[in-house]
Amino acid sequence: MSDRNNRKAACALALGLTVALAPAAVMAQGPNDPLHMSTAARKAHMKLLKWNISKLGGMAKGAIPYDAEKAAAAAANLKAVAHLDMGDAWLEGSDSTAYEKSRALPKIWENMEDFGKKFMDMQAAADAMAEAAGQGPDAMKAALGNLGGTCKACHKEYRKPKDS
Amino acid sequence: MARMRRIFALTAGLAIAAGALFWWLSAPGRAPASVLAAVSGDAARGEAIFHAAGCASCHAAPGAKGEARLVLSGGRRFPSPFGTFTAPNISPHLEAGIGSWSALDLYNALHHGTSPKGGHYYPAFPYTTYIRMTPQDAADLHAWLMRLPPSPKASAPHDLPFPFTIRRGLGLWKRLYLSPDWIVSGDLSPEEARGRYLVEALGHCGECHTPRNALGGLEKARWLGGAPNPAGKGRIPNITPGGLDWSKADIAYYLETGFTPDFDSAGGEMAEVVENLSHLPKSDLMAIAAYLKRVPPVKSEKKSAQE
Incomplete structure:
Protein backbone atom coordinates (compact mmCIF):
# COMPACT_ATOMS: atom_id res chain seq x y z
CA MET A 1 0.00 0.00 0.00
CA SER A 2 1.27 3.45 -0.83
CA ASP A 3 1.70 6.15 1.82
CA ARG A 4 -1.26 7.96 0.45
CA ASN A 5 -3.52 4.95 0.83
CA ASN A 6 -2.16 4.29 4.31
CA ARG A 7 -2.99 7.78 5.34
CA LYS A 8 -6.45 7.44 3.90
CA ALA A 9 -7.00 4.13 5.63
CA ALA A 10 -5.94 5.67 8.93
CA CYS A 11 -8.38 8.52 8.50
CA ALA A 12 -11.16 6.18 7.59
CA LEU A 13 -10.46 4.08 10.67
CA ALA A 14 -10.42 7.18 12.82
CA LEU A 15 -13.86 8.02 11.52
CA GLY A 16 -15.08 4.47 11.88
CA LEU A 17 -15.79 4.67 8.16
CA THR A 18 -14.45 3.31 4.95
CA VAL A 19 -13.35 5.64 2.21
CA ALA A 20 -14.08 4.04 -1.10
CA LEU A 21 -11.34 4.23 -3.67
CA ALA A 22 -13.62 4.41 -6.64
CA PRO A 23 -12.66 5.71 -10.08
CA ALA A 24 -12.16 9.45 -9.75
CA ALA A 25 -13.11 10.56 -13.20
CA VAL A 26 -16.53 8.97 -13.62
CA MET A 27 -18.92 11.28 -15.40
CA ALA A 28 -22.47 11.81 -14.23
CA GLN A 29 -24.54 9.74 -16.62
CA GLY A 30 -27.82 8.70 -15.10
CA PRO A 31 -29.75 8.15 -11.91
CA ASN A 32 -27.62 5.17 -10.92
CA ASP A 33 -24.19 6.57 -11.65
CA PRO A 34 -21.80 6.74 -8.66
CA LEU A 35 -21.45 10.55 -8.60
CA HIS A 36 -25.17 11.05 -8.42
CA MET A 37 -25.76 8.19 -5.95
CA SER A 38 -23.03 9.16 -3.50
CA THR A 39 -23.89 12.87 -3.56
CA ALA A 40 -27.58 12.12 -3.08
CA ALA A 41 -26.79 9.78 -0.18
CA ARG A 42 -24.69 12.43 1.57
CA LYS A 43 -27.42 14.99 1.13
CA ALA A 44 -29.98 12.55 2.50
CA HIS A 45 -27.78 12.05 5.54
CA MET A 46 -27.59 15.81 6.10
CA LYS A 47 -31.36 16.07 5.70
CA LEU A 48 -31.91 13.47 8.40
CA LEU A 49 -29.65 15.49 10.70
CA LYS A 50 -31.61 18.63 9.83
CA TRP A 51 -34.97 16.95 10.43
CA ASN A 52 -34.05 16.04 13.98
CA ILE A 53 -32.31 19.35 14.68
CA SER A 54 -35.42 21.17 13.45
CA LYS A 55 -37.47 19.75 16.35
CA LEU A 56 -34.89 20.83 18.92
CA GLY A 57 -34.38 24.17 17.18
CA GLY A 58 -38.12 24.80 17.07
CA MET A 59 -38.20 24.40 20.85
CA ALA A 60 -35.09 26.58 21.27
CA LYS A 61 -36.65 29.33 19.16
CA GLY A 62 -39.95 29.09 21.03
CA ALA A 63 -41.87 28.10 17.90
CA ILE A 64 -42.91 24.86 19.63
CA PRO A 65 -43.14 24.46 23.43
CA TYR A 66 -40.30 22.59 25.12
CA ASP A 67 -41.19 18.98 25.87
CA ALA A 68 -38.48 16.96 27.63
CA GLU A 69 -39.65 13.63 26.24
CA LYS A 70 -39.92 14.81 22.64
CA ALA A 71 -36.60 16.64 22.89
CA ALA A 72 -34.89 13.52 24.24
CA ALA A 73 -36.42 11.40 21.45
CA ALA A 74 -35.25 13.80 18.73
CA ALA A 75 -31.79 13.93 20.29
CA ALA A 76 -31.56 10.13 20.47
CA ASN A 77 -32.48 9.98 16.78
CA LEU A 78 -29.96 12.69 16.00
CA LYS A 79 -27.23 10.75 17.77
CA ALA A 80 -28.04 7.60 15.83
CA VAL A 81 -28.07 9.49 12.51
CA ALA A 82 -24.83 11.28 13.35
CA HIS A 83 -23.12 7.93 13.85
CA LEU A 84 -24.40 6.30 10.67
CA ASP A 85 -21.43 4.96 8.73
CA MET A 86 -21.58 7.15 5.64
CA GLY A 87 -17.85 7.08 4.85
CA ASP A 88 -18.15 5.42 1.45
CA ALA A 89 -20.62 8.08 0.32
CA TRP A 90 -17.79 10.64 0.49
CA LEU A 91 -16.61 9.24 -2.80
CA GLU A 92 -13.36 10.66 -4.05
CA GLY A 93 -14.03 12.65 -7.22
CA SER A 94 -17.62 13.52 -6.33
CA ASP A 95 -16.74 17.11 -5.48
CA SER A 96 -18.26 20.38 -6.63
CA THR A 97 -15.86 20.70 -9.56
CA ALA A 98 -16.74 17.24 -10.90
CA TYR A 99 -20.49 17.17 -10.32
CA GLU A 100 -22.72 20.20 -10.47
CA LYS A 101 -25.12 18.99 -7.78
CA SER A 102 -22.29 18.51 -5.29
CA ARG A 103 -21.31 21.40 -3.02
CA ALA A 104 -18.52 19.39 -1.40
CA LEU A 105 -15.30 21.30 -2.05
CA PRO A 106 -12.34 19.32 -3.43
CA LYS A 107 -10.26 20.32 -0.43
CA ILE A 108 -12.21 17.80 1.67
CA TRP A 109 -10.20 15.05 0.00
CA GLU A 110 -6.97 17.01 0.36
CA ASN A 111 -7.60 17.50 4.10
CA MET A 112 -9.32 14.23 4.95
CA GLU A 113 -7.80 14.16 8.43
CA ASP A 114 -9.15 17.60 9.36
CA PHE A 115 -12.47 16.87 7.68
CA GLY A 116 -12.73 13.63 9.67
CA LYS A 117 -11.95 15.52 12.86
CA LYS A 118 -14.69 18.05 12.15
CA PHE A 119 -17.11 15.20 11.46
CA MET A 120 -16.22 13.64 14.80
CA ASP A 121 -16.73 17.00 16.52
CA MET A 122 -20.28 16.94 15.18
CA GLN A 123 -20.77 13.38 16.45
CA ALA A 124 -19.48 14.38 19.89
CA ALA A 125 -21.84 17.37 19.95
CA ALA A 126 -24.72 15.07 19.01
CA ASP A 127 -23.73 12.73 21.86
CA ALA A 128 -23.73 15.67 24.25
CA MET A 129 -27.13 16.70 22.94
CA ALA A 130 -28.50 13.22 23.63
CA GLU A 131 -27.43 13.71 27.27
CA ALA A 132 -28.73 17.28 27.56
CA ALA A 133 -31.96 17.41 25.57
CA GLY A 134 -34.20 16.00 28.32
CA GLN A 135 -32.56 18.08 31.07
CA GLY A 136 -34.54 21.26 30.49
CA PRO A 137 -34.69 23.98 27.86
CA ASP A 138 -31.51 25.77 28.94
CA ALA A 139 -29.36 22.64 28.82
CA MET A 140 -30.86 21.78 25.44
CA LYS A 141 -30.23 25.29 24.05
CA ALA A 142 -26.60 25.24 25.20
CA ALA A 143 -26.06 21.86 23.54
CA LEU A 144 -27.72 23.15 20.38
CA GLY A 145 -25.36 26.13 20.31
CA ASN A 146 -22.38 23.77 20.42
CA LEU A 147 -23.88 21.50 17.80
CA GLY A 148 -24.56 24.44 15.48
CA GLY A 149 -20.95 25.52 15.96
CA THR A 150 -19.76 22.18 14.60
CA CYS A 151 -22.04 22.54 11.55
CA LYS A 152 -20.65 26.01 10.81
CA ALA A 153 -17.04 24.99 11.39
CA CYS A 154 -17.22 22.39 8.65
CA HIS A 155 -19.48 24.29 6.24
CA LYS A 156 -17.23 27.34 6.49
CA GLU A 157 -14.23 25.38 5.22
CA TYR A 158 -15.61 22.64 3.07
CA ARG A 159 -18.97 23.55 1.52
CA LYS A 160 -19.28 25.64 -1.60
CA PRO A 161 -21.65 28.60 -1.08
CA LYS A 162 -24.97 28.41 -2.89
CA ASP A 163 -25.26 30.22 -6.23
CA SER A 164 -28.35 31.94 -4.90
CA MET B 1 8.53 80.76 -32.76
CA ALA B 2 6.86 83.19 -30.41
CA ARG B 3 3.54 81.48 -31.12
CA MET B 4 5.05 78.08 -30.34
CA ARG B 5 6.38 79.39 -27.07
CA ARG B 6 2.98 80.78 -26.21
CA ILE B 7 1.26 77.45 -26.93
CA PHE B 8 3.87 75.66 -24.86
CA ALA B 9 3.43 78.07 -21.98
CA LEU B 10 -0.35 77.74 -22.19
CA THR B 11 -0.17 73.92 -22.23
CA ALA B 12 2.24 73.89 -19.35
CA GLY B 13 0.03 76.31 -17.45
CA LEU B 14 -3.04 74.15 -18.04
CA ALA B 15 -1.17 71.03 -16.95
CA ILE B 16 -0.08 72.73 -13.75
CA ALA B 17 -3.60 73.99 -13.12
CA ALA B 18 -5.04 70.51 -13.75
CA GLY B 19 -2.43 69.03 -11.44
CA ALA B 20 -3.24 71.55 -8.75
CA LEU B 21 -6.95 70.86 -9.17
CA PHE B 22 -6.34 67.12 -8.91
CA TRP B 23 -4.20 67.64 -5.82
CA TRP B 24 -6.86 69.80 -4.24
CA LEU B 25 -9.74 67.47 -5.16
CA SER B 26 -7.90 64.36 -4.04
CA ALA B 27 -6.73 65.69 -0.67
CA PRO B 28 -7.39 63.28 2.24
CA GLY B 29 -10.11 64.50 4.59
CA ARG B 30 -9.59 64.98 8.30
CA ALA B 31 -11.78 65.88 11.22
CA PRO B 32 -10.91 68.66 13.69
CA ALA B 33 -9.89 67.46 17.17
CA SER B 34 -13.02 69.08 18.55
CA VAL B 35 -15.12 66.20 17.20
CA LEU B 36 -13.90 64.00 20.07
CA ASP B 181 -25.98 60.00 4.34
CA TRP B 182 -28.19 57.09 5.33
CA ILE B 183 -29.09 54.75 2.49
CA VAL B 184 -32.55 53.92 3.83
CA SER B 185 -34.26 57.11 4.87
CA GLY B 186 -37.77 58.02 5.94
CA ASP B 187 -39.77 57.45 9.06
CA LEU B 188 -38.15 54.55 10.89
CA SER B 189 -39.28 53.08 14.19
CA PRO B 190 -36.65 53.20 16.97
CA GLU B 191 -35.99 49.48 16.37
CA GLU B 192 -35.59 49.94 12.61
CA ALA B 193 -33.30 52.92 13.20
CA ARG B 194 -31.14 50.85 15.56
CA GLY B 195 -31.00 48.14 12.88
CA ARG B 196 -30.04 50.73 10.29
CA TYR B 197 -27.17 51.92 12.48
CA LEU B 198 -25.98 48.33 12.98
CA VAL B 199 -26.12 47.58 9.24
CA GLU B 200 -25.22 50.90 7.61
CA ALA B 201 -22.69 52.22 10.16
CA LEU B 202 -21.13 49.10 11.71
CA GLY B 203 -21.95 45.72 10.18
CA HIS B 204 -21.08 46.71 6.60
CA CYS B 205 -23.48 44.05 5.19
CA GLY B 206 -23.83 46.21 2.09
CA GLU B 207 -20.16 45.87 1.17
CA CYS B 208 -20.77 42.28 0.04
CA HIS B 209 -24.55 42.11 -0.46
CA THR B 210 -24.77 45.17 -2.76
CA PRO B 211 -23.47 45.11 -6.36
CA ARG B 212 -20.69 47.48 -7.40
CA ASN B 213 -20.19 49.50 -10.57
CA ALA B 214 -17.08 49.45 -12.76
CA LEU B 215 -15.30 51.89 -10.43
CA GLY B 216 -16.02 49.76 -7.38
CA GLY B 217 -18.70 52.10 -6.00
CA LEU B 218 -21.83 50.59 -4.48
CA GLU B 219 -24.98 50.67 -6.64
CA LYS B 220 -27.17 52.15 -3.96
CA ALA B 221 -30.35 51.64 -6.01
CA ARG B 222 -29.79 47.91 -5.56
CA TRP B 223 -28.88 48.18 -1.86
CA LEU B 224 -28.52 44.67 -0.35
CA GLY B 225 -29.97 43.21 -3.55
CA GLY B 226 -27.27 40.55 -3.96
CA ALA B 227 -24.01 40.67 -5.90
CA PRO B 228 -21.43 38.52 -7.61
CA ASN B 229 -18.87 37.12 -5.19
CA PRO B 230 -15.66 39.18 -5.65
CA ALA B 231 -13.60 36.20 -4.43
CA GLY B 232 -14.77 33.90 -7.21
CA LYS B 233 -17.77 32.06 -8.51
CA GLY B 234 -21.29 32.24 -7.18
CA ARG B 235 -23.46 35.04 -5.88
CA ILE B 236 -23.93 36.67 -2.53
CA PRO B 237 -27.67 36.55 -1.84
CA ASN B 238 -30.31 39.24 -2.09
CA ILE B 239 -31.35 40.00 1.51
CA THR B 240 -33.99 42.62 0.73
CA PRO B 241 -37.68 41.60 1.05
CA GLY B 242 -37.43 40.95 -2.70
CA GLY B 243 -35.09 38.01 -2.10
CA LEU B 244 -35.50 36.92 1.49
CA ASP B 245 -38.91 35.90 2.80
CA TRP B 246 -37.83 34.76 6.27
CA SER B 247 -39.74 36.08 9.28
CA LYS B 248 -38.11 38.65 11.54
CA ALA B 249 -37.62 36.03 14.26
CA ASP B 250 -36.05 33.64 11.74
CA ILE B 251 -33.55 36.27 10.57
CA ALA B 252 -32.58 37.12 14.15
CA TYR B 253 -32.22 33.42 15.02
CA TYR B 254 -30.03 32.86 11.96
CA LEU B 255 -27.76 35.77 12.93
CA GLU B 256 -27.50 34.36 16.45
CA THR B 257 -26.97 30.66 15.69
CA GLY B 258 -26.26 30.26 11.98
CA PHE B 259 -29.33 28.05 11.57
CA THR B 260 -31.58 28.85 8.60
CA PRO B 261 -35.37 28.43 9.05
CA ASP B 262 -35.09 24.85 7.74
CA PHE B 263 -32.08 24.18 10.00
CA ASP B 264 -29.45 24.14 7.39
CA SER B 265 -26.40 26.01 8.69
CA ALA B 266 -24.46 29.05 7.56
CA GLY B 267 -21.23 28.40 5.70
CA GLY B 268 -18.49 30.39 4.02
CA GLU B 269 -17.92 34.00 5.03
CA MET B 270 -21.36 34.23 6.62
CA ALA B 271 -20.37 31.65 9.24
CA GLU B 272 -17.80 34.19 10.44
CA VAL B 273 -20.32 37.00 10.43
CA VAL B 274 -22.51 34.86 12.69
CA GLU B 275 -19.53 34.32 15.01
CA ASN B 276 -19.31 38.11 15.41
CA LEU B 277 -23.03 38.77 15.68
CA SER B 278 -23.65 36.01 18.22
CA HIS B 279 -21.93 38.34 20.71
CA LEU B 280 -24.65 40.98 20.30
CA PRO B 281 -27.78 41.21 22.46
CA LYS B 282 -30.87 39.60 20.92
CA SER B 283 -32.57 42.99 20.76
CA ASP B 284 -29.85 44.12 18.33
CA LEU B 285 -30.33 41.05 16.14
CA MET B 286 -34.09 41.70 16.09
CA ALA B 287 -33.31 45.32 15.15
CA ILE B 288 -31.20 44.16 12.17
CA ALA B 289 -34.08 41.89 11.12
CA ALA B 290 -36.57 44.76 11.46
CA TYR B 291 -34.34 46.95 9.29
CA LEU B 292 -33.96 44.24 6.63
CA LYS B 293 -37.75 44.01 6.43
CA ARG B 294 -37.83 47.78 5.87
CA VAL B 295 -35.21 47.96 3.07
CA PRO B 296 -36.76 48.65 -0.37
CA PRO B 297 -37.27 45.28 -2.09
CA VAL B 298 -34.89 44.57 -4.99
CA LYS B 299 -35.85 42.03 -7.58
CA SER B 300 -33.29 39.25 -7.80
CA GLU B 301 -31.30 39.18 -11.01
CA LYS B 302 -31.45 36.05 -13.09
CA LYS B 303 -28.42 33.86 -12.54
CA SER B 304 -27.82 33.54 -16.28
CA ALA B 305 -27.53 37.30 -16.68
CA GLN B 306 -24.69 37.29 -14.16
CA GLU B 307 -22.52 34.43 -15.34
Missing part, protein backbone atom coordinates in the same frame (compact mmCIF):
# COMPACT_ATOMS: atom_id res chain seq x y z
CA ALA B 37 -13.50 66.80 22.64
CA ALA B 38 -16.58 65.83 24.63
CA VAL B 39 -16.20 62.04 24.54
CA SER B 40 -14.05 59.59 26.42
CA GLY B 41 -13.71 55.98 25.31
CA ASP B 42 -15.22 53.09 27.28
CA ALA B 43 -13.53 49.78 26.45
CA ALA B 44 -16.45 47.60 27.59
CA ARG B 45 -18.81 49.38 25.20
CA GLY B 46 -16.07 49.23 22.59
CA GLU B 47 -16.11 45.45 22.70
CA ALA B 48 -19.71 45.42 21.47
CA ILE B 49 -18.81 47.86 18.67
CA PHE B 50 -15.89 45.59 17.75
CA HIS B 51 -18.19 42.59 17.31
CA ALA B 52 -20.93 44.54 15.52
CA ALA B 53 -18.42 46.12 13.13
CA GLY B 54 -16.82 42.73 12.41
CA CYS B 55 -13.20 43.92 12.79
CA ALA B 56 -11.88 40.42 13.51
CA SER B 57 -13.33 38.95 10.31
CA CYS B 58 -10.69 40.75 8.28
CA HIS B 59 -7.94 41.65 10.74
CA ALA B 60 -7.53 38.42 12.75
CA ALA B 61 -4.94 36.03 11.35
CA PRO B 62 -6.41 33.72 8.67
CA GLY B 63 -8.06 30.70 10.29
CA ALA B 64 -7.87 32.15 13.83
CA LYS B 65 -10.44 30.73 16.24
CA GLY B 66 -11.78 31.68 19.67
CA GLU B 67 -9.47 33.92 21.70
CA ALA B 68 -6.98 34.08 18.81
CA ARG B 69 -9.52 36.24 16.93
CA LEU B 70 -8.63 39.04 19.34
CA VAL B 71 -5.06 39.18 18.00
CA LEU B 72 -5.51 41.54 15.06
CA SER B 73 -2.23 40.77 13.33
CA GLY B 74 -3.74 40.93 9.83
CA GLY B 75 -2.57 38.87 6.86
CA ARG B 76 -5.89 37.76 5.40
CA ARG B 77 -5.98 38.30 1.62
CA PHE B 78 -8.96 39.68 -0.32
CA PRO B 79 -9.00 39.13 -4.08
CA SER B 80 -10.99 41.75 -6.03
CA PRO B 81 -11.29 43.02 -9.60
CA PHE B 82 -8.73 45.70 -8.67
CA GLY B 83 -6.07 43.36 -7.27
CA THR B 84 -5.52 41.54 -4.00
CA PHE B 85 -5.70 43.46 -0.74
CA THR B 86 -4.09 42.19 2.45
CA ALA B 87 -5.52 43.18 5.83
CA PRO B 88 -2.92 45.06 7.89
CA ASN B 89 -1.92 44.55 11.52
CA ILE B 90 -4.25 46.71 13.67
CA SER B 91 -3.19 45.23 17.01
CA PRO B 92 -1.96 47.82 19.54
CA HIS B 93 1.70 47.04 18.83
CA LEU B 94 3.58 50.34 18.78
CA GLU B 95 5.54 49.73 15.55
CA ALA B 96 3.79 46.89 13.71
CA GLY B 97 0.24 47.87 14.61
CA ILE B 98 -1.76 50.93 15.62
CA GLY B 99 -0.51 51.21 19.20
CA SER B 100 0.63 54.79 18.66
CA TRP B 101 -2.74 55.96 17.33
CA SER B 102 -4.89 58.46 19.20
CA ALA B 103 -8.67 58.09 19.23
CA LEU B 104 -8.73 60.91 16.66
CA ASP B 105 -6.40 58.93 14.39
CA LEU B 106 -8.82 56.01 14.52
CA TYR B 107 -11.75 58.34 13.93
CA ASN B 108 -10.10 59.76 10.81
CA ALA B 109 -9.36 56.26 9.53
CA LEU B 110 -12.95 55.13 10.13
CA HIS B 111 -14.64 58.27 8.84
CA HIS B 112 -12.36 59.56 6.11
CA GLY B 113 -10.21 56.56 5.19
CA THR B 114 -7.24 58.77 6.08
CA SER B 115 -4.10 57.47 7.80
CA PRO B 116 -2.37 59.37 10.62
CA LYS B 117 0.34 60.38 8.13
CA GLY B 118 -2.32 61.81 5.82
CA GLY B 119 -2.54 59.08 3.14
CA HIS B 120 -5.64 57.46 1.67
CA TYR B 121 -6.69 53.95 2.65
CA TYR B 122 -8.19 51.67 0.01
CA PRO B 123 -11.93 51.18 0.41
CA ALA B 124 -11.42 47.44 1.01
CA PHE B 125 -11.39 48.92 4.51
CA PRO B 126 -15.11 49.77 4.68
CA TYR B 127 -14.91 53.41 5.75
CA THR B 128 -17.80 54.00 3.35
CA THR B 129 -19.80 52.28 6.12
CA TYR B 130 -17.89 53.45 9.19
CA ILE B 131 -18.29 57.10 8.17
CA ARG B 132 -21.71 56.81 9.85
CA MET B 133 -20.24 55.66 13.18
CA THR B 134 -20.85 58.09 16.06
CA PRO B 135 -17.81 59.80 17.64
CA GLN B 136 -18.67 58.07 20.92
CA ASP B 137 -18.62 54.62 19.29
CA ALA B 138 -15.31 55.38 17.54
CA ALA B 139 -13.76 56.45 20.87
CA ASP B 140 -15.14 53.34 22.62
CA LEU B 141 -13.75 51.13 19.86
CA HIS B 142 -10.36 52.83 20.23
CA ALA B 143 -10.36 52.13 23.98
CA TRP B 144 -11.15 48.45 23.35
CA LEU B 145 -8.62 47.97 20.51
CA MET B 146 -5.84 49.37 22.71
CA ARG B 147 -6.52 46.64 25.28
CA LEU B 148 -6.13 43.74 22.85
CA PRO B 149 -2.90 41.71 22.66
CA PRO B 150 -0.18 43.38 20.53
CA SER B 151 1.34 41.43 17.63
CA PRO B 152 4.80 42.28 16.20
CA LYS B 153 3.92 40.82 12.78
CA ALA B 154 4.67 43.31 9.97
CA SER B 155 1.76 44.19 7.66
CA ALA B 156 2.09 42.70 4.17
CA PRO B 157 1.78 45.02 1.15
CA HIS B 158 -1.26 44.90 -1.16
CA ASP B 159 -0.79 43.28 -4.54
CA LEU B 160 -2.31 45.74 -7.01
CA PRO B 161 -1.66 46.61 -10.66
CA PHE B 162 -1.10 50.16 -11.95
CA PRO B 163 -2.97 52.60 -11.78
CA PHE B 164 -4.54 51.37 -8.53
CA THR B 165 -1.13 51.72 -6.88
CA ILE B 166 -1.57 55.53 -6.91
CA ARG B 167 -3.32 56.13 -3.61
CA ARG B 168 -3.80 59.83 -4.24
CA GLY B 169 -6.39 58.95 -6.90
CA LEU B 170 -8.59 57.54 -4.14
CA GLY B 171 -9.35 61.11 -3.16
CA LEU B 172 -11.43 61.42 -6.32
CA TRP B 173 -13.08 58.05 -5.66
CA LYS B 174 -14.05 59.22 -2.20
CA ARG B 175 -15.62 62.36 -3.66
CA LEU B 176 -17.89 60.08 -5.68
CA TYR B 177 -18.66 57.33 -3.19
CA LEU B 178 -17.92 58.41 0.38
CA SER B 179 -21.00 59.92 1.95
CA PRO B 180 -22.34 60.04 5.51
